[in-house]
Amino acid sequence: MVSVRNLSHSYGNDGRLAVDDVSFDIGKGETFGFLGPSGAGKSTTQGVLTGLLRLQKGEVTVAGYDLRTVRKERFNKIGVSFEQANVYSKLTALENLRFYADLFDAPTRDPHELLELVGLAGRENDRAGSFSKGMKHRLAFARSMLNYPELWFLDEPTTGLDPAIAAVIKGVIKAEQAKGTTTFLTTHNMYIADELCDRVAFIVDGSIKLVDTPRNLKQRYGKKLVEVEYLRDDGSIAKETLRTVDEGDRERLAGIVRSRDIVTMHSKEATLEEIFIQITGRGLD
Amino acid sequence: MKLASAYRKEMTIAFRGFYFYVEIVIALILLAVLLLAVDEYPEGREKEYAFYDASPAVVDAVFAELIEEGTLVPGEPEELTMKPASFEVADEAAGTSARYSFDEPRAVSARTMLEMDRSTGRKKKTIYLLDSEDDLLRLSFSSGDVGAVIRPGDDGRLYYRYILQGYETERVSNLLYALHAGSLDELGDAMDRQAVRSLGPVDRLDARESAVPLFVTFAGSLMGFFIVMAYLYLDKNEGAIKAIAVTPATVRTYLLSKTLVIMSTVLASSSVIVIPVMGAKPDYLLFYPFLLATTFAFAALGLFVASFFDSMDDAFGALYAIMIAFMLPAFSYLIGSFDPVWLRFFPTYPVLQVFKAVMLGKTDVPYALAVLAAFLVGGAAILLAAEARFKKTLTV
Numbered sequence A: 001m002v003s004v005r006n007l008s009h010s011y012g013n014d015g016r017l018a019v020d021d022v023s024f025d026i027g028k029g030e031t032f033g034f035l036g037p038s039g040a041g042k043s044t045t046q047g048v049l050t051g052l053l054r055l056q057k058g059e060v061t062v063a064g065y066d067l068r069t070v071r072k073e074r075f076n077k078i079g080v081s082f083e084q085a086n087v088y089s090k091l092t093a094l095e096n097l098r099f100y101a102d103l104f105d106a107p108t109r110d111p112h113e114l115l116e117l118v119g120l121a122g123r124e125n126d127r128a129g130s131f132s133k134g135m136k137h138r139l140a141f142a143r144s145m146l147n148y149p150e151l152w153f154l155d156e157p158t159t160g161l162d163p164a165i166a167a168v169i170k171g172v173i174k175a176e177q178a179k180g181t182t183t184f185l186t187t188h189n190m191y192i193a194d195e196l197c198d199r200v201a202f203i204v205d206g207s208i209k210l211v212d213t214p215r216n217l218k219q220r221y222g223k224k225l226v227e228v229e230y231l232r233d234d235g236s237i238a239k240e241t242l243r244t245v246d247e248g249d250r251e252r253l254a255g256i257v258r259s260r261d262i263v264t265m266h267s268k269e270a271t272l273e274e275i276f277i278q279i280t281g282r283g284l285d
Numbered sequence B: 001m002k003l004a005s006a007y008r009k010e011m012t013i014a015f016r017g018f019y020f021y022v023e024i025v026i027a028l029i030l031l032a033v034l035l036l037a038v039d040e041y042p043e044g045r046e047k048e049y050a051f052y053d054a055s056p057a058v059v060d061a062v063f064a065e066l067i068e069e070g071t072l073v074p075g076e077p078e079e080l081t082m083k084p085a086s087f088e089v090a091d092e093a094a095g096t097s098a099r100y101s102f103d104e105p106r107a108v109s110a111r112t113m114l115e116m117d118r119s120t121g122r123k124k125k126t127i128y129l130l131d132s133e134d135d136l137l138r139l140s141f142s143s144g145d146v147g148a149v150i151r152p153g154d155d156g157r158l159y160y161r162y163i164l165q166g167y168e169t170e171r172v173s174n175l176l177y178a179l180h181a182g183s184l185d186e187l188g189d190a191m192d193r194q195a196v197r198s199l200g201p202v203d204r205l206d207a208r209e210s211a212v213p214l215f216v217t218f219a220g221s222l223m224g225f226f227i228v229m230a231y232l233y234l235d236k237n238e239g240a241i242k243a244i245a246v247t248p249a250t251v252r253t254y255l256l257s258k259t260l261v262i263m264s265t266v267l268a269s270s271s272v273i274v275i276p277v278m279g280a281k282p283d284y285l286l287f288y289p290f291l292l293a294t295t296f297a298f299a300a301l302g303l304f305v306a307s308f309f310d311s312m313d314d315a316f317g318a319l320y321a322i323m324i325a326f327m328l329p330a331f332s333y334l335i336g337s338f339d340p341v342w343l344r345f346f347p348t349y350p351v352l353q354v355f356k357a358v359m360l361g362k363t364d365v366p367y368a369l370a371v372l373a374a375f376l377v378g379g380a381a382i383l384l385a386a387e388a389r390f391k392k393t394l395t396v
């Protein structure tokens, strides 16, 4: 569905690359996550893939269209949800969806049904300007599904939403996955990536460090952490998390076991975030 | 159709916004001012100084005749004061010039004659009758009003010598010449060549009507240009442009829908003024197409200029300079004697001229159509240029 080869993108002429030689593929029906800290280049990648940013360098095919030739009709197959909840504040929720639907040359979904889906039923005729941030976000999210997209771009779909609303959005995304929609999802939330993505790419400073399924990642790196609590000489409790794959950590663990009073010790499954830190040397926030 | 839907959306937003009502309210206020506060035929405040170089008996005889005709009505004598002054007077006919210098202030009492407009019965001009040519020169110099030295010739005709200020256009002097001294036939050629617009009393918009061409010109140019930019930046701030960019709708559809909204707004606000004030007088069949074509071009220019700036704040300098440039031709319109050639290169100049003619119902149709076509073609070219630029910059 998406094929990216050696994509680079720069905003200025200073040679600084926001995206630096990135390659990946997304198969049909797959949910592909871009996980990385702020400023990593996630939105920039989505911008190029959705045609908002001009393709500068690399080869990109999206939904069967080579991005070097601009074909507007490809958007009939694509849905895009943005980081910013960009709806017309002067139009009602319903009008926002209706006018948007008119811009497609493809069948579109019933706006009422979509508003219901994202929990905005009953607010159809209120102007988006009177909505809270979360409501606007849900409206923009609903809008991205209007044209039954085969390929769905979601930029931070749950960031800044309260947990209940985030749960609604996650539910909708899962339902679309079940229907076979291919999804490109960017986030800096590892729980979202873990829960929703078939495969995850770790992106830092514009480059992809690794691509794998959350499960493989956890199998490879999980259960390989040992959390140990022991008594110091002064009687206080010290706590350390040590990696069993690291030679230094193993020796340290052996040393603690030999010479200290152990309070608790158990192996622990690494979260995606911990794995992210191990691999990239960087946190997600 | 996408354009129709986009247009409906933009109109809905415009109706719920601020700018649409600003235009309509401005039009309504102006309409109220024009209808309630502006007299259609205001009294002329023009002054002219005259010195009759003849014996009092001859002068009285001449006036008796003019009063008899109804052209002049005797007025109250007025006290006139003169300050010390020095200046130079050039005689164009002789090609000579003379310096004058007066060191003493001076006060005289002057008889006045009121020149009347026979069709409206209103005063057009006050003529001050002076006793010396020196007084005439001093008063004409200090006030900037026209002075005339009149001498009855041996042939029984009156000979006029006019004191002008030197900045009047040739047209003004020609008209004065034609008015008194020569026949119009003599001037015919010269006037045709200059494409003289009628300055005479025949084809004149009255005081109320003469505000209308100005308003409709500025509704399309200034307001159209400004408001289309405001709308565009509103969309940019809300980010709605990005959402449109990821649909099959084109940038062109988007830009066209914006210009159509501006055209509709200008259509409404102009009608608010034109129909009540002008009634059936204008050439409406020409007025509306011309209004729409010119507004289209000005809105396209607004979009093009907007493509160079990220926000209204960034664009403000350019916006301001262009709006001032659009306003300049109004000076020529308001001050008939000020009409330098360079002003004609400002796009609002021909628009103002055509609207004036259209309001009189006396349009030079081929000229108006040529201007209309030029604006349509130019507007389309500018819109294409804006489209090319926006394809790259609209969404970042």
Ligand SMILES: Nc1ncnc2c1ncn2[C@@H]1O[C@H](COP(=O)(O)OP(=O)(O)OP(=O)(O)O)[C@@H](O)[C@H]1O
Residues within 6 Å of the ligand: A011, A012, A018, A036, A037, A038, A039, A040, A041, A042, A043, A044, A045, A083, A188, B396
């Ligand atoms: N419009 C822009 N002009 C110039 N630089 C930009 C622009 N947008 C992003 N950048 C730069 O490009 C880099 C990548 O930004 P991008 O928005 O893609 O990050 P992101 O991974 O989406 O971050 P976030 O999690 O904060 O959304 C950053 O260094 C950012 O400063």
Ligand SMILES: [Mg+2]
Residues within 6 Å of the ligand: A042, A043, A044, A083, A155
């Ligand atoms: Mg981002």
